[in-house]
Amino acid sequence: MLFGRGKKSKAEPTEDSPTDQADAATSQRDAGVVASGTVKGDFRLSKGPLDASEIDSQDGYVDLGALLIEPVEGLQLRLEVEEATQRVVAVTMDLDGSSLQLQAFAAPRSEGLWDEIREQIGESVSSQGGEVEEISGTFGMELVAKLPTDSADGGQSFRAARFMGVDGPRWFLRGVIGGEAALDRGAAEGLENLFRKVVVIRGDNPMPPRELLQLRLPKDAAATDHHGAHAEAPELQQPERGPEITQIG
Structure with missing residues (x-):
């Protein structure tokens, strides 16, 4: 796996019967409730991504601060850096000629952001x-x-992007697929699997909704042996600018 660094400029409530309430309580107890308050077995947990409280260990993941990424063969990672502040604002995963950009945000406890x-x-x-x-x-x-773009022959073409969003416990994760996989669902399967396995670390600090969760280089990135002494560790590449249409807010 290679690692690079990039530059980036309610439905109405209803009243349940006592029997319904008891059944719901039993189901919740059997499923288990994680520290964040999310009931295990809910819709998000069945498809991913996951909250940090929903995994047993962080071992084996690439630790990017707010995001944990499960490494796979052929995966390249790039951190997108905001030029003005030099803060890391996104991570892009390149796999099989397509890409998936990830950004994680703080979100309200009681309502999601994706619809808006x-x-x-x-x-x-x-x-x-x-x-x-x-x-x-x-x-x-x-x-x-x-989005319209100029083609190599001087004509007009377009570039496609597929936006995915998942509301988690006090966080929101957005993924943007680019390349062939943006329009070809078959080609997107590998990136979708990566997205569902992402783990979000929200932290306990109070944050306003839509504030980016902090990303960073892995702690061992600077010590990577480029000759394969640590094959699982990331290799740094040259920066490049991220796609503009993925901005939020």
Whole structure:
């Protein structure tokens, strides 16, 4: 696995009967409740990603601070760095010619952000002359965006991006697939598997909604042996600018 560093400029409530309440309590007890308050076995847990409280150990993951990534053969990682502040604002995973960019944000405890953010992404894409389609995807409602771009022969073409969003306990994780996998669901399978295995570390500090959770280089990145002494450790690459249409807020 290679590692690089990039640069980046309610439904109404109903009243349950005592029997229903007892059944629900039993089911919740049997499933188990994690520290964050999320009931194990809920919809998000069945598809991922996971909260840090929902895994037994952090061993074997690439530790990027707010995100834990499970390494796989052929995976390359790039950190996107905001030029003005030099803070890491995203991680991009390259696999089989396509990419998946990840950003994790603080979120309210009682309500999600994805519905609101999808609308904002659609407005942003439309303002750039692009097209956006809302689809039912692997992780719920998703967006496929197409933005106009200049082709190599001087004509007009487009670049596509598939936006996925998952609301977790006090966090929101957004993934943006680019390349062939943005439109080809078969080609996206590897990146989807990576996305479902991502672990988000929200932390206990109070944070306003939509504030980026802090990412960083792995602690052992600087000590990587480029000649294979530590084959599982990441290798640093040259920076490059991240895609503009993935901005939020």
